[in-house]
Each structure stands twice: as structure tokens, then as C-alpha cells.
Amino acid sequence: MQFFQFTEEQEMLRKAVREFVEAEIAPKAAEWDEKDYCPVELFPKMGEMGITGIFVPEQYGGAGLGHVERAICLEEISRHSAGLGIALMTHHLCVAGILYYGTEEQKQKYLPELAAGTKIGGLSVTEPGGGSDFMGQKSTGELKDGYWVLNGRKCFITNSHVADIDIWTVITGQDEKGRPVMTAFIIDPDTPGHTPGRKEHKLGLRGSVTGDVNCVEVKVAPGQMLGKEGAGAKIAMTTIQEVGRAGMSAINVGILRGCVEEGVKFANERIVYGKPIAKLQAIQFDIAETRLEYEAARLLTYRAAGMKDAGIPCATEFAMAKLYATEAACRAAKRIMDMMGGYGIINEYPIGRFLRDALASIPAGGTSHIQKLIIAGSTLSGK
Template identity: 30%
Template sequence: MIPRLLFEHEHEEFRSSVRRFLSEACMPFHEQWEEDRCVPREIWRRAGELGMLNATTPEIYGGMGLDRRFSMIASEEIAFANTTGLNGFSVHDICAGYFINFGTEAQKRQWLPKMASGEAIAAVAMTEPNTGSDLQAVKTRAVLDGDDYVINGAKTFISNGTNCDIIVVVARTGNTGKGSQDISLILVEADRPGLSKSKPLKKVGLHAQDTTMLFFEDVRVPRANVLGDVPGQGFIQLMRELAWERLAIAVSSISGAQAVLDHTIDYTRGRTVFGKPIIDFQNSRFKLADLKAEITVGQTYVDRCMELCLSHTLTSEAAAAAKLYCSELYSKVVDQCLQLHGGNGYMLEYPVARHYLDSRVTRIYGGANDIMRELVARTL
């Protein structure tokens, strides 16, 4: 098939280090993390030492100053290993992008070094109980009172919600009636009085990735906690970072699909029916061949999107198309590969069953695929 030409020697060395870390420090314990509904903070610190957290953060702020391909590799290897509790690393990385691109110098120096090391864990609070993909409809409000903003509202589906130390909160700060101009991103420390967290939410999958609700009751933060110290810029800031978020979902989706296909090829080679391996039946081979071809096409498109990301020319429409195609394909691959496993595919001891639980949400988070279709349709 088509070789990948995106990576250089230093990238592959990093991949080897990440793969070893996942194999030794994460995979043997992931089942317990699923029971706990949370990844231990020590794992975050070890990942920080390895450079898996915020690799693109400039060295002056405690990061490694590397390109996005390192973030891509971390996401790929997490997906290959199906250590989905570590998906929160990607959210953490997205939060770092908000600080790097829009934060004041003081905000960057206060949080980026601790985020890069894993000492501080970041979350972003967008979605509300009655507000999904329509960010302009958020109800959480921050009202200026002297030198403080007072925040009231609720957020849900917050990745890293249990562990987080700093939260990038989407809140309404204006009353112009022009939805996008009234929104700001406000930095809220998790130990602020009036901020509470729910117990981890019970999800269909991604059991080890801690996800909670957040409740704000008269939470006071300094007005200097507005990201960039300029209110009313939140919607623009969100839109500028959403392309990377959606590409990151495409990266993990296509890698997850490849992992499932690899597991299934191995399974069909070793499992016999009517006296011969499952893979020797034409129906099985043709299904696997179709999936391999589609994954190859998806991977090629994702790699091209990464090239555009590196040159700062990735459009929101291209990222939406990547997220749409790859997440839909991931679900398709999982469904067809589970069928080739027969009854064993429904048993959680087999990787395909765990992917079956974990893959479905990729078509929802980061913007539901119905919204992705709308974004792509605007280019018609």
C-alpha cells in the first residue's frame, strides 16, 4: 500500500518511546483505570517527562517546542493500544493551544510549564446540559462585579473533569444580542469556591477517561482571567482551534480503525471454521480487503491534512471532512470486524469489543457529524 512519508527519524524515535511507555506503564493497568473511571495523576506526570503532553508548547514555557506531528504520534499510539483513558491528553493539548495562541504573557507563564510537566491538568468546558454543538447558545454567564467576574451555570461531558486543575470555560460576558460577540473564554482554577464537580459520568465506553459535570455557583475569578485579557473574543478563539481538535479526532479514529483491522486479520488467520481459517473464505478476504482500501484512503487524507496543519493552511472544512470520514469509517470497521469474530467479538476480552464501546462517541464529540456535514456542504 502507499507508504507514509510524513515522519522523520526523530518522530519515529518518539513513537518508539511512546509505544514502550504505553506497553509497560498503561496497558497492564488500564482495566483497573476503567473500574476507577480515572487515570492516576502519576501517569500524567510520567507522560510529561516523556514529552507526550503539549509537545508543541514553546521551550520558554516549559515545553519541547516541537511540531504537531509529535502530538499526532501520541494520539496514534494511544489509539493503536486502545488506552482510551489517555484520550484526555488530547484535550489537554487543545487547552495548551488556547494559552499559546491567545493567552497573555502572565497566563502563559503561570500555566503552560505546569501543563507540560503534567503537574497541572487542563479541561475545556463548552457543552451545557441543554446546549450541544451550538456554542453561541451557551447559558453560563460571567457578570463583571468590580475587579472580578462572577460565574453561574453548568457544564457537562467535561473530559478531565475529575483531575483538572485549570478549566477553560466558555461563558457569556456580554449583552449585545449578537451571540458570538458576547462569548469569552475564562480561566477558572478548579479549587475556586463555588465550583463543584459531579461524580464521573457513566458512559457507554471510554470508561477510564474521566468525564464529569461542572457546576458554577457565584464563582469569582479576577477579570484578568479572561483568556487574552480581552472579553468577547471567545467564539473567534474557539473557531481557530476547532480545526486542530477535529483533525485530532480523525487521527485517533483512523488509527483505531487500523488497530481493529490488524487484530481481526490475526484473529481470522488463527480461527478455523469448517476445517479452514476464516480468512481463507472469499467473503472474509473481500471484506477485509475493502476495509484495508478505505483505511488507506482515509490515512492518506489525514496525512495530507497534517501537512496543511504544519503550514498553517488547514481549513475548517477540510478538518471537518477528515473528522466526518474517519469517525464514520471507524464505526464501520469495528462493526464488520466484530461480525468476523462471531460470538467472541461480543466478549470484552477481545480488542474489537472494547473498540465497539469506545468508537461510537467519535461521531459525536468535537462537533456531531451532522454539523460536520453542514460545514462540508457550505463548500458545495
């Protein structure tokens, strides 16, 4: 048993990312939330930093690191802007899909620009019929005259209106038992018929764009297929399970750290009855519970990320990390908000935004109920 410790390079990396975040993100986070603006102009800057391509091998223009380092980046960014955190997290879904399932040609074509942040990635899976009824998707892909023609509507898609490169899952037929065959395609920027639709007005995680993406008679060459025909379900599921939930866990670890730090700052500065409220035991209990939840979420998240980097299956571990981190972030933000009294609901303080961001994190990558089903499933089957 080794005790949990980051390497010297990981600590340096965290410091470097924190410096970037405190200069470029923290001062604008409240404004992005207020205006519901996704700061796309930051993607090339995050590219220069190595953040957008953190786990992309150096040969494709990335930093050549892993998912622990990715979680560090997402935690640091989401400490101040969980909205930008989910935009980046979703960009990484597209990166992961191409990196883990793409052909050499596809990797060379797409990864350098995605790693540089000069192109933004998206992953369009969820449909109006429901996210958890995964195989019930209605979007179709049909082979006509040597091209795949895609039709359908995706909803609740992060980066819907800002993504340049979009991965789509569609039903391309039925197998011999009559079950749907799901296939994934990479859609190039400005492909005719591939358009963003309705833009959602969200409670939290503003600063990221969420909405519909439509395909109307979208023609893609067979070379745009990601993996084999029928591999779409596996590609989407593993990417969501081990990259998507990983991202949501790290984002909420960031929110939890925000709760701890903002709570401590307020408790030390707020004077009531002639002394800081931090001297009161009731306030100390709030701080202790919040710190504990932050640490627990952090341990679950980084352990799962370490497993991912070691090549160990970690879907259940990320389900636990995601469930715990998002629910704990909701509790912590509410607790610190209460602790702050009237100040807690004033938007000059970020705690209200943290609560909205934590609440909006629950459905992303599967609700808490879905995570429980995954955890129970693997536990009951003895895994």
C-alpha cells in the same frame, strides 16, 4: 506533489511512544474501561515522555513539536486506549487555548505544569442547552468590584472531575446589535465555587471522565481572561475545530489500526476446517476494507495536521478527517467483530471496546451531521 512520508525523527518518535504505550497503557486498557477509571497517574509519565506538552514550545517546557507529532501520539495511545486518548486530547485543548491566545504571563504561569503533566487541563464550553447552538450559552460573567464573577453549568465535559486548570466560556454582555458577547477565562485549581457536578456513565471512551462542571459565584481576577473580552467564541471554536477534531480524528485512526491488527491476528490464529480463516476470501474482503479505511482516515488526518503545522486554515479538512475516521472506525469495529463470530462479543477481546469507543467518538467535537454542515458550507461557498 510530494508523496506522503513521515520524517526519520517522526518515525523514531512513533517507535518511542509505541514502546511506552505497550508497556504502560496496553496491559491496563481493558481494566480502565471495565472500571471506568481515568489513569491520572499517567499524566506526569506522559509529561516526562514529552506527550502532554508535545506542541508546547521548549521555552515553556514542551517538546517544541507540532500537530503531526501530536496526532502520532494520540494514534499510538488510542490504538490501545481511546479513553485515555480523549483525556489527553482534551488536556491539549486547554494547552492550545493558552498557547495560542494567552498573554506571555499566562503562558509562563500555566504551560510548564501542563506540559509536564503535573497539572491536567480542561475546556468547558458545552451547556445543557446544546453544543451546536454555540452562541446560545447561558453561563454568565459579570464584572463586580474589580473581579469577574462566573455562574453557570457546563455538561458533557471531558476531564470534568480530573482537570486542574479549566478554560470556561461565558456570556459577558451584548454588543450594539444585541448579540451575546462571549468571553473565555482560565480558572485556577481549587477556585472556590468551581466544582465538578454529575458524572456521566458512558457507553464508550471509558477511562476518561465526562460530566458536568459548575460555577457558582466564582471570582476570577481580570488577568485570568483569555484573549480580549468578546474573543471567547473565536477561541473556543478554533480550538475545537483545529485541535479538538484533530484529536478525535487521530484517536479514531488509532482505533482503526487496532481493528486492522486485531483482525489480522484473529484471522491468522483462528482455525476452521483445518486452516486459518485468513485463507477464506470472505475474510480477506473484511481485512481489505478495514485496511483501506484505516489508510484513508490516516491520510485525511495527517494531511490536515500538516496543514495546521504549516499555518494553513484547516477547519474543513479536520471536519472531513473527523467525519470519516469516526464513521469508518464504527464500521470497521463492527465488521471485525462480526468476522470474529462469538469471540467478537467476548470482552477478553478488545474489539467490543473498540466499537463502543468509536460510537462514543461521534458526538465529541461535533456529530457527523455537524461535520457535514461544515464540509458542505465550505464546498458550496467555493472554498
